[in-house]
Amino acid sequence: MSRSHLSRRDFLRLGASGATVAALGLAGFPALSLARSRLDARIVIVGGGSAGATTARYLKQHAPNLRVTLVEPNETYYTCYAGNWYLGGFRELDTLGHGYDRLREEYDIEVVHDRAEELDLAGKRVIPRDHHPIEYDRLVVAPGIDFAWDRVEGMGPEDTEQIPHAWEGGRPFRILREQIEAMDDGGTVIVCPPKEPYRCPPGPYERMALIAHYLKKHKPRTKVLGLDPKDSFSKQALFKQGWEELYGDMIEWVPGSQGGAPDRLSVSDRKVLTDGGDQVHSADVINFIPPQQAGAIARQADLSDDSGWCPVDQETFRSQRHDGVYVIGDAAVAGDMPKSAHTANNQGKLVAATIVGELTGEPTPHFPTVNTCYSLVAPDWAFTIAAVFEHRGGEIREVEGSGGLSPEDEGQAFREIEALYAPGWYESITRDIFG
Protein backbone atom coordinates (compact mmCIF):
# COMPACT_ATOMS: atom_id res chain seq x y z
CA MET A 1 0.00 0.00 0.00
CA SER A 2 3.02 2.24 -0.05
CA ARG A 3 2.80 2.86 -3.78
CA SER A 4 0.17 4.36 -5.98
CA HIS A 5 -1.22 1.91 -8.50
CA LEU A 6 -2.79 4.59 -10.68
CA SER A 7 -2.92 3.34 -14.25
CA ARG A 8 -2.92 5.64 -17.26
CA ARG A 9 -6.55 4.71 -17.85
CA ASP A 10 -7.45 5.68 -14.28
CA PHE A 11 -5.57 8.90 -14.71
CA LEU A 12 -7.46 9.88 -17.85
CA ARG A 13 -10.73 8.97 -16.23
CA LEU A 14 -10.06 11.29 -13.34
CA GLY A 15 -10.79 14.28 -15.57
CA ALA A 16 -9.94 17.92 -14.89
CA SER A 17 -8.44 17.59 -11.45
CA GLY A 18 -6.30 14.75 -12.71
CA ALA A 19 -5.14 16.80 -15.69
CA THR A 20 -4.18 19.70 -13.41
CA VAL A 21 -2.10 17.47 -11.24
CA ALA A 22 -0.59 15.86 -14.32
CA ALA A 23 0.47 19.29 -15.55
CA LEU A 24 2.10 20.04 -12.21
CA GLY A 25 3.80 16.69 -12.33
CA LEU A 26 5.19 17.48 -15.76
CA ALA A 27 6.47 20.78 -14.47
CA GLY A 28 8.46 18.83 -11.91
CA PHE A 29 6.30 19.92 -9.02
CA PRO A 30 6.16 17.44 -6.16
CA ALA A 31 3.31 14.98 -6.73
CA LEU A 32 0.03 16.17 -5.25
CA SER A 33 -2.64 13.76 -4.25
CA LEU A 34 -6.09 13.98 -5.76
CA ALA A 35 -9.01 15.05 -3.65
CA ARG A 36 -11.23 12.15 -2.64
CA SER A 37 -14.32 14.17 -3.51
CA ARG A 38 -13.10 14.46 -7.09
CA LEU A 39 -12.75 10.74 -7.71
CA ASP A 40 -15.29 9.47 -10.19
CA ALA A 41 -13.92 6.10 -11.26
CA ARG A 42 -16.34 3.24 -11.89
CA ILE A 43 -16.14 0.49 -9.33
CA VAL A 44 -18.19 -2.64 -9.81
CA ILE A 45 -18.72 -5.07 -6.96
CA VAL A 46 -19.98 -8.55 -7.66
CA GLY A 47 -21.82 -9.94 -4.66
CA GLY A 48 -23.87 -7.96 -2.12
CA GLY A 49 -23.17 -9.96 1.02
CA SER A 50 -21.15 -8.87 4.03
CA ALA A 51 -17.95 -8.22 2.08
CA GLY A 52 -19.41 -6.69 -1.08
CA ALA A 53 -22.05 -4.44 0.49
CA THR A 54 -19.51 -3.14 3.03
CA THR A 55 -17.10 -2.26 0.24
CA ALA A 56 -19.78 -0.36 -1.66
CA ARG A 57 -20.91 1.59 1.38
CA TYR A 58 -17.40 2.55 2.54
CA LEU A 59 -16.22 3.49 -0.96
CA LYS A 60 -19.05 6.01 -1.17
CA GLN A 61 -18.46 7.20 2.36
CA HIS A 62 -14.81 7.92 1.52
CA ALA A 63 -15.37 9.30 -1.97
CA PRO A 64 -19.01 10.20 -2.70
CA ASN A 65 -18.51 10.82 -6.41
CA LEU A 66 -17.16 7.38 -7.20
CA ARG A 67 -19.60 5.53 -9.41
CA VAL A 68 -20.26 2.34 -7.50
CA THR A 69 -22.38 -0.51 -8.82
CA LEU A 70 -23.29 -3.53 -6.75
CA VAL A 71 -24.40 -6.63 -8.65
CA GLU A 72 -26.41 -8.95 -6.45
CA PRO A 73 -29.20 -11.31 -7.52
CA ASN A 74 -31.26 -11.14 -4.32
CA GLU A 75 -33.42 -8.14 -3.47
CA THR A 76 -33.30 -9.24 0.15
CA TYR A 77 -30.12 -10.72 1.51
CA TYR A 78 -30.67 -13.21 4.33
CA THR A 79 -27.65 -13.62 6.53
CA CYS A 80 -26.41 -17.11 7.25
CA TYR A 81 -25.12 -15.82 10.58
CA ALA A 82 -27.73 -15.76 13.32
CA GLY A 83 -29.63 -18.34 11.27
CA ASN A 84 -29.01 -20.81 14.08
CA TRP A 85 -30.91 -18.49 16.44
CA TYR A 86 -33.90 -19.00 14.17
CA LEU A 87 -33.37 -22.78 14.25
CA GLY A 88 -33.27 -22.52 18.05
CA GLY A 89 -36.70 -20.90 18.00
CA PHE A 90 -35.82 -17.50 19.45
CA ARG A 91 -35.39 -15.30 16.38
CA GLU A 92 -37.71 -14.77 13.40
CA LEU A 93 -36.26 -15.48 9.97
CA ASP A 94 -37.65 -12.20 8.60
CA THR A 95 -35.39 -10.26 10.95
CA LEU A 96 -32.35 -11.76 9.21
CA GLY A 97 -33.26 -10.31 5.82
CA HIS A 98 -31.71 -7.04 4.64
CA GLY A 99 -32.62 -4.96 1.60
CA TYR A 100 -30.51 -2.54 -0.39
CA ASP A 101 -32.71 0.58 -0.31
CA ARG A 102 -30.50 2.45 2.14
CA LEU A 103 -27.35 1.76 0.11
CA ARG A 104 -29.20 2.95 -2.97
CA GLU A 105 -30.86 6.02 -1.47
CA GLU A 106 -28.47 7.24 1.21
CA TYR A 107 -25.21 6.32 -0.46
CA ASP A 108 -26.16 6.67 -4.13
CA ILE A 109 -24.98 3.17 -4.93
CA GLU A 110 -26.38 1.61 -8.08
CA VAL A 111 -27.71 -1.81 -7.12
CA VAL A 112 -28.34 -4.16 -10.03
CA HIS A 113 -30.38 -7.17 -8.98
CA ASP A 114 -29.03 -9.70 -11.40
CA ARG A 115 -26.60 -12.58 -11.49
CA ALA A 116 -23.15 -11.87 -12.93
CA GLU A 117 -22.83 -14.45 -15.68
CA GLU A 118 -19.33 -13.59 -16.81
CA LEU A 119 -16.39 -11.44 -15.74
CA ASP A 120 -14.74 -10.11 -18.88
CA LEU A 121 -11.46 -9.19 -17.21
CA ALA A 122 -9.69 -8.29 -20.47
CA GLY A 123 -12.52 -6.00 -21.55
CA LYS A 124 -13.08 -4.71 -17.99
CA ARG A 125 -16.78 -5.56 -18.05
CA VAL A 126 -19.15 -7.53 -15.88
CA ILE A 127 -21.79 -9.29 -17.93
CA PRO A 128 -25.03 -9.86 -16.00
CA ARG A 129 -27.66 -12.33 -17.16
CA ASP A 130 -30.49 -9.89 -17.86
CA HIS A 131 -28.81 -6.48 -17.99
CA HIS A 132 -26.36 -4.78 -20.32
CA PRO A 133 -22.66 -5.33 -19.63
CA ILE A 134 -21.31 -3.00 -16.92
CA GLU A 135 -17.91 -1.42 -17.53
CA TYR A 136 -15.52 -0.81 -14.68
CA ASP A 137 -12.21 0.72 -13.76
CA ARG A 138 -11.85 -1.47 -10.67
CA LEU A 139 -13.59 -4.77 -9.94
CA VAL A 140 -14.25 -6.25 -6.53
CA VAL A 141 -15.38 -9.88 -6.51
CA ALA A 142 -17.19 -11.05 -3.38
CA PRO A 143 -19.22 -14.09 -4.39
CA GLY A 144 -19.09 -16.00 -1.12
CA ILE A 145 -19.08 -19.76 -1.19
CA ASP A 146 -20.32 -22.43 -3.50
CA PHE A 147 -20.86 -26.08 -2.59
CA ALA A 148 -18.49 -28.69 -4.00
CA TRP A 149 -21.16 -31.29 -4.86
CA ASP A 150 -18.65 -33.29 -6.89
CA ARG A 151 -17.08 -34.29 -3.57
CA VAL A 152 -20.37 -35.59 -2.14
CA GLU A 153 -21.55 -39.17 -2.63
CA GLY A 154 -25.26 -39.89 -2.80
CA MET A 155 -26.77 -36.43 -2.98
CA GLY A 156 -26.64 -33.30 -5.11
CA PRO A 157 -28.15 -29.83 -5.21
CA GLU A 158 -31.47 -31.32 -6.38
CA ASP A 159 -31.82 -33.07 -3.00
CA THR A 160 -31.59 -30.04 -0.73
CA GLU A 161 -35.34 -29.95 -0.13
CA GLN A 162 -35.07 -33.38 1.50
CA ILE A 163 -31.66 -32.84 3.08
CA PRO A 164 -31.22 -29.11 3.64
CA HIS A 165 -27.79 -27.56 4.12
CA ALA A 166 -28.97 -24.30 5.71
CA TRP A 167 -25.55 -22.88 4.95
CA GLU A 168 -26.88 -20.02 2.87
CA GLY A 169 -29.36 -17.64 4.45
CA GLY A 170 -33.13 -17.62 4.06
CA ARG A 171 -35.13 -20.46 2.57
CA PRO A 172 -32.66 -23.31 3.30
CA PHE A 173 -33.03 -22.44 6.99
CA ARG A 174 -36.82 -22.52 6.74
CA ILE A 175 -36.71 -26.01 5.21
CA LEU A 176 -34.55 -27.31 8.04
CA ARG A 177 -36.65 -25.65 10.73
CA GLU A 178 -39.88 -27.03 9.29
CA GLN A 179 -38.43 -30.54 9.20
CA ILE A 180 -37.39 -30.29 12.84
CA GLU A 181 -40.82 -28.96 13.80
CA ALA A 182 -42.54 -31.79 11.89
CA MET A 183 -40.51 -34.71 13.27
CA ASP A 184 -41.74 -36.98 16.06
CA ASP A 185 -40.29 -36.84 19.54
CA GLY A 186 -37.79 -39.59 20.23
CA GLY A 187 -36.04 -39.45 16.84
CA THR A 188 -32.64 -38.18 15.70
CA VAL A 189 -31.38 -35.05 14.00
CA ILE A 190 -28.02 -35.55 12.30
CA VAL A 191 -25.75 -32.57 11.66
CA CYS A 192 -22.78 -33.19 9.33
CA PRO A 193 -20.17 -30.43 9.50
CA PRO A 194 -17.86 -30.06 6.50
CA LYS A 195 -14.11 -30.39 6.14
CA GLU A 196 -12.11 -27.21 6.37
CA PRO A 197 -11.92 -24.63 5.00
CA TYR A 198 -15.54 -23.55 5.18
CA ARG A 199 -17.70 -20.56 6.04
CA CYS A 200 -18.21 -19.94 9.78
CA PRO A 201 -16.02 -22.58 11.51
CA PRO A 202 -18.01 -22.73 14.81
CA GLY A 203 -21.39 -22.63 13.03
CA PRO A 204 -22.17 -26.38 12.88
CA TYR A 205 -21.48 -26.78 16.60
CA GLU A 206 -23.60 -23.79 17.57
CA ARG A 207 -26.29 -25.33 15.39
CA MET A 208 -26.13 -28.66 17.23
CA ALA A 209 -26.60 -26.80 20.51
CA LEU A 210 -29.45 -24.59 19.36
CA ILE A 211 -31.36 -27.42 17.68
CA ALA A 212 -31.01 -29.20 21.04
CA HIS A 213 -32.31 -26.05 22.74
CA TYR A 214 -35.45 -26.20 20.61
CA LEU A 215 -35.85 -29.96 21.06
CA LYS A 216 -35.37 -29.83 24.82
CA LYS A 217 -38.46 -27.65 25.01
CA HIS A 218 -40.63 -29.34 22.39
CA LYS A 219 -39.36 -32.91 21.82
CA PRO A 220 -37.18 -33.76 24.80
CA ARG A 221 -36.56 -37.42 23.91
CA THR A 222 -34.88 -36.47 20.61
CA LYS A 223 -31.11 -36.73 20.00
CA VAL A 224 -28.72 -34.54 18.04
CA LEU A 225 -25.90 -36.50 16.43
CA GLY A 226 -22.88 -34.78 14.91
CA LEU A 227 -21.05 -36.83 12.28
CA ASP A 228 -17.84 -35.04 11.53
CA PRO A 229 -14.92 -35.68 9.16
CA LYS A 230 -12.71 -33.69 11.57
CA ASP A 231 -11.21 -34.60 14.94
CA SER A 232 -11.37 -31.13 16.43
CA PHE A 233 -13.24 -27.91 15.86
CA SER A 234 -13.42 -24.23 16.67
CA LYS A 235 -14.15 -23.33 20.33
CA GLN A 236 -14.34 -27.06 21.08
CA ALA A 237 -13.79 -26.98 24.83
CA LEU A 238 -16.35 -24.20 25.29
CA PHE A 239 -18.92 -25.97 23.15
CA LYS A 240 -18.45 -29.27 24.94
CA GLN A 241 -18.80 -27.55 28.29
CA GLY A 242 -22.04 -25.88 27.21
CA TRP A 243 -23.44 -29.00 25.53
CA GLU A 244 -22.86 -31.10 28.64
CA GLU A 245 -24.10 -28.48 31.06
CA LEU A 246 -27.31 -27.69 29.20
CA TYR A 247 -28.17 -30.75 27.14
CA GLY A 248 -26.38 -33.73 28.70
CA ASP A 249 -26.82 -36.85 26.57
CA MET A 250 -29.00 -35.15 24.01
CA ILE A 251 -25.93 -34.19 21.97
CA GLU A 252 -23.42 -36.73 20.70
CA TRP A 253 -20.49 -35.78 18.49
CA VAL A 254 -18.49 -38.43 16.62
CA PRO A 255 -15.09 -37.31 15.27
CA GLY A 256 -13.61 -38.62 12.03
CA SER A 257 -11.10 -40.88 13.75
CA GLN A 258 -13.96 -42.67 15.54
CA GLY A 259 -15.99 -43.35 12.44
CA GLY A 260 -17.77 -40.03 12.19
CA ALA A 261 -16.72 -39.03 8.67
CA PRO A 262 -19.69 -39.28 6.28
CA ASP A 263 -18.87 -41.31 3.17
CA ARG A 264 -22.25 -41.42 1.51
CA LEU A 265 -25.82 -40.29 1.95
CA SER A 266 -28.99 -42.09 1.09
CA VAL A 267 -31.62 -39.46 0.43
CA SER A 268 -34.71 -41.65 -0.05
CA ASP A 269 -34.46 -43.36 3.35
CA ARG A 270 -32.58 -40.57 5.17
CA LYS A 271 -29.37 -42.32 6.09
CA VAL A 272 -25.75 -41.27 6.51
CA LEU A 273 -23.10 -43.93 5.95
CA THR A 274 -19.82 -43.46 7.76
CA ASP A 275 -16.61 -45.37 8.46
CA GLY A 276 -16.24 -46.67 4.93
CA GLY A 277 -19.92 -47.59 4.82
CA ASP A 278 -19.69 -49.92 7.83
CA GLN A 279 -21.87 -47.72 10.00
CA VAL A 280 -25.34 -46.67 8.92
CA HIS A 281 -27.04 -43.81 10.77
CA SER A 282 -30.76 -43.28 10.23
CA ALA A 283 -32.35 -39.97 11.11
CA ASP A 284 -35.63 -38.10 10.97
CA VAL A 285 -33.79 -34.98 9.86
CA ILE A 286 -30.36 -34.73 8.23
CA ASN A 287 -28.55 -31.43 7.99
CA PHE A 288 -25.65 -32.15 5.66
CA ILE A 289 -23.36 -29.14 5.22
CA PRO A 290 -21.47 -29.80 1.99
CA PRO A 291 -17.77 -29.16 1.39
CA GLN A 292 -17.15 -25.67 0.05
CA GLN A 293 -15.22 -23.65 -2.48
CA ALA A 294 -15.18 -20.08 -3.83
CA GLY A 295 -18.36 -18.86 -5.51
CA ALA A 296 -18.78 -20.10 -9.09
CA ILE A 297 -18.21 -16.76 -10.80
CA ALA A 298 -14.75 -16.45 -9.23
CA ARG A 299 -13.77 -19.95 -10.32
CA GLN A 300 -15.17 -19.41 -13.78
CA ALA A 301 -13.08 -16.23 -14.15
CA ASP A 302 -9.91 -18.12 -13.19
CA LEU A 303 -9.56 -16.19 -9.92
CA SER A 304 -9.25 -19.45 -7.94
CA ASP A 305 -6.41 -21.94 -7.89
CA ASP A 306 -6.44 -25.75 -7.56
CA SER A 307 -7.70 -25.45 -3.98
CA GLY A 308 -10.95 -23.96 -5.26
CA TRP A 309 -10.29 -20.71 -3.36
CA CYS A 310 -8.90 -17.36 -4.54
CA PRO A 311 -5.32 -16.43 -3.70
CA VAL A 312 -4.84 -12.71 -3.07
CA ASP A 313 -2.11 -10.33 -2.02
CA GLN A 314 -2.97 -10.35 1.66
CA GLU A 315 -2.07 -6.69 2.09
CA THR A 316 -4.45 -5.34 -0.56
CA PHE A 317 -6.72 -8.29 -1.49
CA ARG A 318 -5.71 -7.85 -5.10
CA SER A 319 -6.03 -11.13 -6.97
CA GLN A 320 -2.75 -12.91 -7.46
CA ARG A 321 -4.08 -14.35 -10.70
CA HIS A 322 -5.46 -11.30 -12.54
CA ASP A 323 -4.64 -7.58 -12.41
CA GLY A 324 -7.13 -4.93 -11.43
CA VAL A 325 -9.38 -7.32 -9.51
CA TYR A 326 -9.84 -7.67 -5.76
CA VAL A 327 -11.33 -10.79 -4.20
CA ILE A 328 -12.75 -10.55 -0.69
CA GLY A 329 -14.96 -12.41 1.75
CA ASP A 330 -15.36 -16.16 2.03
CA ALA A 331 -13.95 -16.75 -1.48
CA ALA A 332 -10.50 -15.32 -0.65
CA VAL A 333 -7.55 -17.02 1.00
CA ALA A 334 -6.76 -14.62 3.83
CA GLY A 335 -4.08 -16.11 6.07
CA ASP A 336 -5.16 -16.48 9.68
CA MET A 337 -8.55 -14.85 9.06
CA PRO A 338 -11.43 -17.31 9.34
CA LYS A 339 -14.28 -17.12 6.86
CA SER A 340 -16.70 -15.06 8.93
CA ALA A 341 -19.12 -12.17 8.47
CA HIS A 342 -16.90 -10.05 10.68
CA THR A 343 -13.74 -10.60 8.63
CA ALA A 344 -15.72 -10.12 5.40
CA ASN A 345 -16.89 -6.76 6.75
CA ASN A 346 -13.31 -5.86 7.72
CA GLN A 347 -11.97 -6.89 4.34
CA GLY A 348 -14.59 -4.73 2.64
CA LYS A 349 -13.39 -1.71 4.62
CA LEU A 350 -9.76 -2.51 3.89
CA VAL A 351 -10.37 -2.81 0.16
CA ALA A 352 -12.48 0.37 0.06
CA ALA A 353 -9.65 2.29 1.75
CA THR A 354 -7.06 0.64 -0.48
CA ILE A 355 -8.88 1.52 -3.70
CA VAL A 356 -9.42 5.12 -2.58
CA GLY A 357 -5.74 5.34 -1.65
CA GLU A 358 -4.70 4.03 -5.03
CA LEU A 359 -6.95 6.45 -6.90
CA THR A 360 -5.93 9.51 -4.90
CA GLY A 361 -2.27 8.58 -4.84
CA GLU A 362 -2.37 9.04 -1.07
CA PRO A 363 -1.02 5.81 0.43
CA THR A 364 -3.47 4.07 2.74
CA PRO A 365 -1.95 3.66 6.21
CA HIS A 366 -1.41 0.14 7.48
CA PHE A 367 -3.96 -0.72 10.14
CA PRO A 368 -4.87 -3.83 12.09
CA THR A 369 -8.01 -5.76 11.20
CA VAL A 370 -10.28 -7.76 13.45
CA ASN A 371 -12.48 -10.80 13.90
CA THR A 372 -15.17 -11.20 16.55
CA CYS A 373 -17.46 -14.18 16.62
CA TYR A 374 -20.24 -14.90 19.09
CA SER A 375 -21.48 -18.49 19.44
CA LEU A 376 -24.57 -19.37 21.45
CA VAL A 377 -25.40 -22.71 23.02
CA ALA A 378 -28.63 -21.23 24.42
CA PRO A 379 -30.23 -17.77 24.25
CA ASP A 380 -28.57 -16.95 27.57
CA TRP A 381 -25.28 -18.80 27.08
CA ALA A 382 -22.63 -17.51 24.67
CA PHE A 383 -18.88 -17.23 24.24
CA THR A 384 -16.61 -15.51 21.78
CA ILE A 385 -13.44 -15.80 19.82
CA ALA A 386 -11.62 -12.58 19.03
CA ALA A 387 -8.56 -11.82 16.94
CA VAL A 388 -6.60 -8.78 15.82
CA PHE A 389 -4.63 -9.23 12.61
CA GLU A 390 -1.60 -7.58 11.09
CA HIS A 391 0.27 -8.06 7.84
CA ARG A 392 3.43 -10.01 8.61
CA GLY A 393 5.77 -11.92 6.32
CA GLY A 394 3.44 -11.55 3.36
CA GLU A 395 0.42 -12.94 5.19
CA ILE A 396 -2.39 -11.87 7.47
CA ARG A 397 -1.35 -13.09 10.89
CA GLU A 398 -2.74 -12.70 14.37
CA VAL A 399 -0.98 -10.08 16.48
CA GLU A 400 0.98 -12.06 19.03
CA GLY A 401 -0.42 -11.88 22.54
CA SER A 402 -3.83 -10.71 21.39
CA GLY A 403 -7.18 -12.34 20.78
CA GLY A 404 -8.34 -15.73 21.95
CA LEU A 405 -11.38 -17.39 23.42
CA SER A 406 -13.68 -16.58 26.30
CA PRO A 407 -12.18 -18.10 29.45
CA GLU A 408 -13.22 -21.70 30.13
CA ASP A 409 -13.31 -21.16 33.88
CA GLU A 410 -15.99 -18.47 33.83
CA GLY A 411 -19.46 -19.30 35.10
CA GLN A 412 -22.99 -18.71 33.92
CA ALA A 413 -22.93 -14.95 34.53
CA PHE A 414 -20.11 -14.39 32.04
CA ARG A 415 -21.84 -16.57 29.42
CA GLU A 416 -25.05 -14.64 30.00
CA ILE A 417 -23.41 -11.26 29.50
CA GLU A 418 -21.80 -12.41 26.25
CA ALA A 419 -25.23 -13.70 25.17
CA LEU A 420 -26.65 -10.23 25.82
CA TYR A 421 -24.06 -8.69 23.54
CA ALA A 422 -24.60 -11.15 20.66
CA PRO A 423 -27.77 -9.52 19.27
CA GLY A 424 -26.06 -6.13 19.66
CA TRP A 425 -23.24 -7.40 17.49
CA TYR A 426 -25.75 -8.57 14.87
CA GLU A 427 -27.58 -5.26 14.87
CA SER A 428 -24.34 -3.28 14.62
CA ILE A 429 -22.69 -5.25 11.88
CA THR A 430 -25.76 -5.47 9.67
CA ARG A 431 -26.30 -1.69 9.98
CA ASP A 432 -22.62 -1.23 9.16
CA ILE A 433 -22.97 -3.44 6.07
CA PHE A 434 -26.36 -2.51 4.67
CA GLY A 435 -26.55 1.12 5.84
Place this chain on the structure above:
Amino acid sequence: MPSMTPLRYLTSIALSTALLAGPVQAEDKPLTRGELIAQSCFACHGPQGQGADTMPPIAGWDKDLMVEYLLDFQEGKRNPTVMDRHATGYTEEEIRELAAYLSELE
Protein backbone atom coordinates in the same frame (compact mmCIF):
# COMPACT_ATOMS: atom_id res chain seq x y z
CA MET B 1 4.57 42.43 -14.22
CA PRO B 2 7.71 41.53 -12.33
CA SER B 3 9.37 38.35 -13.47
CA MET B 4 8.64 35.32 -11.30
CA THR B 5 11.17 33.06 -9.74
CA PRO B 6 10.56 29.35 -10.45
CA LEU B 7 9.52 28.86 -6.84
CA ARG B 8 6.97 31.69 -6.96
CA TYR B 9 5.68 30.39 -10.30
CA LEU B 10 5.11 26.92 -8.90
CA THR B 11 3.56 28.33 -5.74
CA SER B 12 1.13 30.36 -7.81
CA ILE B 13 0.11 27.23 -9.78
CA ALA B 14 -0.39 25.37 -6.53
CA LEU B 15 -2.56 28.19 -5.21
CA SER B 16 -4.63 28.39 -8.38
CA THR B 17 -5.09 24.62 -8.25
CA ALA B 18 -6.32 24.97 -4.71
CA LEU B 19 -8.79 27.65 -5.84
CA LEU B 20 -9.97 25.49 -8.73
CA ALA B 21 -10.53 22.64 -6.37
CA GLY B 22 -12.67 24.81 -4.13
CA PRO B 23 -12.85 24.50 -0.35
CA VAL B 24 -11.30 21.38 1.12
CA GLN B 25 -14.09 19.06 2.13
CA ALA B 26 -13.98 16.60 4.99
CA GLU B 27 -13.66 13.72 2.56
CA ASP B 28 -10.63 15.35 0.95
CA LYS B 29 -8.40 14.82 3.96
CA PRO B 30 -6.34 11.63 3.65
CA LEU B 31 -7.72 8.66 5.54
CA THR B 32 -5.93 8.35 8.85
CA ARG B 33 -4.90 5.24 10.69
CA GLY B 34 -7.10 6.24 13.63
CA GLU B 35 -10.15 6.41 11.38
CA LEU B 36 -9.41 3.09 9.72
CA ILE B 37 -8.91 1.36 13.06
CA ALA B 38 -12.16 2.90 14.29
CA GLN B 39 -13.98 1.34 11.36
CA SER B 40 -13.12 -2.07 12.78
CA CYS B 41 -14.81 -1.05 16.04
CA PHE B 42 -18.01 -0.11 14.19
CA ALA B 43 -18.69 -3.75 13.30
CA CYS B 44 -19.65 -4.28 16.97
CA HIS B 45 -20.36 -0.73 18.13
CA GLY B 46 -22.49 0.37 15.18
CA PRO B 47 -21.83 2.72 12.28
CA GLN B 48 -19.89 5.77 13.41
CA GLY B 49 -19.63 4.21 16.86
CA GLN B 50 -23.23 5.08 17.73
CA GLY B 51 -23.90 1.78 19.48
CA ALA B 52 -26.83 -0.51 18.69
CA ASP B 53 -29.10 -2.64 20.79
CA THR B 54 -26.98 -3.88 23.71
CA MET B 55 -23.69 -2.57 22.29
CA PRO B 56 -22.53 0.64 23.95
CA PRO B 57 -21.71 3.72 21.88
CA ILE B 58 -18.06 4.73 21.59
CA ALA B 59 -18.46 7.97 19.63
CA GLY B 60 -17.65 11.27 21.31
CA TRP B 61 -15.82 9.82 24.27
CA ASP B 62 -13.20 11.96 25.92
CA LYS B 63 -10.01 10.75 24.28
CA ASP B 64 -7.97 10.47 27.46
CA LEU B 65 -10.70 8.42 29.12
CA MET B 66 -10.91 6.13 26.09
CA VAL B 67 -7.13 5.64 26.16
CA GLU B 68 -7.33 4.87 29.87
CA TYR B 69 -10.07 2.28 29.30
CA LEU B 70 -8.27 0.56 26.44
CA LEU B 71 -4.95 0.45 28.29
CA ASP B 72 -6.76 -0.93 31.32
CA PHE B 73 -8.39 -3.57 29.12
CA GLN B 74 -4.93 -4.56 27.92
CA GLU B 75 -4.10 -5.34 31.52
CA GLY B 76 -7.34 -7.21 32.12
CA LYS B 77 -8.78 -4.49 34.36
CA ARG B 78 -12.43 -3.32 34.41
CA ASN B 79 -13.87 -6.84 33.88
CA PRO B 80 -14.30 -6.79 30.11
CA THR B 81 -15.81 -9.78 28.27
CA VAL B 82 -14.03 -9.49 24.94
CA MET B 83 -12.37 -6.05 24.93
CA ASP B 84 -9.24 -7.29 26.68
CA ARG B 85 -8.66 -9.69 23.81
CA HIS B 86 -9.10 -6.86 21.31
CA ALA B 87 -7.15 -4.18 23.14
CA THR B 88 -4.04 -6.37 23.34
CA GLY B 89 -3.86 -6.28 19.54
CA TYR B 90 -2.97 -2.58 19.43
CA THR B 91 0.05 -0.49 20.30
CA GLU B 92 -0.41 2.46 22.62
CA GLU B 93 0.21 4.78 19.69
CA GLU B 94 -2.58 3.10 17.71
CA ILE B 95 -4.88 3.36 20.71
CA ARG B 96 -4.17 7.09 21.03
CA GLU B 97 -4.90 7.70 17.35
CA LEU B 98 -8.10 5.66 17.59
CA ALA B 99 -9.24 7.49 20.71
CA ALA B 100 -8.52 10.87 19.11
CA TYR B 101 -10.63 9.96 16.10
CA LEU B 102 -13.53 8.57 18.15
CA SER B 103 -13.54 11.65 20.36
CA GLU B 104 -14.30 13.81 17.31
CA LEU B 105 -17.39 11.83 16.34
CA GLU B 106 -20.71 13.09 17.59
